[in-house]
Amino acid sequence: MGGSYSTDVGYKILMIGPAGSGKNFLLQALTVGADNAVNETHTPGFETANLNSRRTKILYIIYNLSGEPAYRKLYKYFYPGTEGIIFMVNCADPNNIREASVDLDMILDARELRGLPILVIANKVDHHGAMDMEQLKTHLRLEAKLARRFWWICQLRNRYQFDVDIIMDTLDNFVQPRH
Structure with missing residues (x-):
């Protein structure tokens, strides 16, 4: 295949x-658009979603892992085979930022995740x-x-499709082509 992406x-x-x-x-915003996404309750455990990039046709299998403290000890079971990380932070909530710091250290300490690219999402930056x-x-x-490691930070403002598109483009650019 010589540098092309496999779908x-x-x-x-x-x-x-x-x-x-x-x-x-x-x-949801990545799959159906920011205007059609709805705010939901917390993810119990985990969920997966297949996401096809419209630009590159890359298929992403996104594992959305619950941020509830009881589930964090289970993260390690999802590490094998991971090729990138999206790391979300609610910038309007000081407690969320403190928890994010702990989560980030946990990710960085995980041997299986060493060197993987990280896309940091600064969410709710438009809130007072x-x-x-x-x-x-x-x-x-x-x-x-x-x-x-390769990393990037993107903002995510409420119902702002432009931010979602930038996040998708950044995700497309940060995965490494398979040869």
């Missing part, structure tokens, strides 16, 4: 973040009092913690 086998992407970080909304992307990068020390 036969999907790229396994883990979506991780504290409860209330917006993982369900993002997953929320951290912006630069503040989040500083608060979570992303540049220092992620210095040895």
Whole structure:
């Protein structure tokens, strides 16, 4: 195949973040558009979704892992075969940001996830009092913690399809072609 993407086998992407970080909304927005996505309750355990990129035709198999503390110890069972991570943070909630810092350290300590690309999503940056992307990068020390891997940060504003499209384009660019 010489550098072309295979659409036969999907790229396994883990979506991780504290409860209330917006993982369900993002997953829906990526599949049906920001205007058609609905805010849901927390994911019990995990859910999977197949997502086909309209631009590259890459198939992603997204594993949306519950951010509830009781489920975090189960994350390790989803690590094998993972090719990238979407890491969600609710920038309008100080408790969510604190939990995200703990989750990020857990991800970075996982041997099976070493070196994998991470797409950080700064969600709800448009809410009053929320951290912006630069503040989040500083608060979570992303540049220092992620210095040895490919990573990117994108914002996600409420019902803003442009942000969803940027996230999809970034996801397309951060997976590595299979040879």
